[in-house]
Amino acid sequence: MKYYFKLQYDMMNRQLKEMGLHPLFGFFIGLIALIGGTILIYSKTNYAPWIIASVGLVIVLRASEYNRSIHLKSIFDRKTFREIRLIENLVLITPFLIILIFKSELLVFVATLLISIVLSWYESKQSFHFTIPTPFSRKPFEFTTGFRKTILMLAGIYLLFITAIFVGNFNLGIFCLIALFIALLSYYSWPEDKLFVWIHSDNAANFIKHKIKTAFTFSSVLAFPIIATLLFIKPSQYFVILTFTVIGLLALITMVIAKYAAFPNKMNIAQGLIFAIGIVLPPLLLGVIPYLYTQAKSNLKELLR
């Protein structure tokens, strides 16, 4: 069991190193993100302790994943398996418990601790064979797989948008548009296997062009109902609506190109920073996009001759 946890620690360090971070620096960034996130959540809502507890429990829940549990059970005896799962859950929830105790949220602290312990007995079942229909079937894979993975999030965004329309809250409507583009950005957040680039008969430039065209078309399909409704109910705000639409589309295009600029690896910290700067200061995208495009083209040249 001791060796198992040593391996988990080593794996985490290796992942941080692959991201171009020294493990200690990675832990430091994690700590800053946790503290910063806590301060931000507490400044925005009264439900902060519950949100923090929920985030922690979602992370804990991920450790109950079906294949993972099966794998652990196949290696360890029942008692050791239970002990591992309990220790894992407690380790994962500890940072969130520290925040809750620091904020004197005793009730939430106890509830979160108990739920984490109970969850160590929980094993998620294998997903059932239901295929979520998608309008993007003809052009796999980013939007096909992304749409299915984020279907609940998309439904939530559209529901929130309908609420925004009914209560006449324009800003909430714009927030929904931003949230939609953030969801779409996640479709391009991980690199595919090399073979799925290799199988294309296009050259690198055409391949990237194709990817951008697909991202542009499909994201427009998903964003159109929100944009059209906002323009219809608030035509006077057309400049704001179009500005956010253009920034959203540009961010998506940048994301597509950034993915292949880092290919076959995930985006590293430097590339992530360049991308983030471009999004925060959109005029800089005029420089960021060509820079990443050149990198992407040279990256794909070997696979797409």
Added chain:
Amino acid sequence: MISIQKLNKSFGSKKALNDINIEFVKGKVYGIVGQNGAGKSTLFNIISGLESFNGIIQSDLTPLKNHLGFLQTNPFFFPKITGREYLQLHLNARNIKEINIDESNIFDLPLNQYAQSYSTGMKKKLALTAVLIQQSDIYILDEPYNGVDIHSNMIITEIIQKLKSIGKTVLISSHIFSTLKDTCDEIHLLHEGHFKKSVDHSEFDLLEQEMIEFTTGSIIDRLNLK
């Protein structure tokens, strides 16, 4: 035709392939055998253009990669992609429009289910179907028989023979020697990164016997099974 000369490949200080020289001609089936780690998959990745290398690979088909169908040992599957979408992706990649996916589903796979939920054998059959519908000139099949049932085994052997009869070049690796004997014109034994032996049909049995003696010997005794 593919001509490989003085091909070398290293991973760090480890030499994976050492001075490989071989020719693969049109309409022939080539078997590549060897122990795990002998360099079979590395050789296939290099021919496909997925790995860098030192040496010369020439072909009358240019660019070679656009004429190749490559079945990997462990095909990768995206999450939440159906079998049908997986095949569609392969068709789109080569801009092929005239193929009917349902007709091409010769293994009767549940194409509307997520491919990741398939069994090992079903995944292999889906990946093989994807490679076949891309209508290539050269096929590289890395362990095509892995995990598939006996019925599909026979179909795969038939497919390879059909590919040969229509003038395609096929490169196969397999740990099941009998499948290679049924399909190959030549078998090449890869050992520690270089070709140790190359034989044609008349010497297949001899090679098999040599491999059994070489591979097993007395190594099982080292396990100290009680």
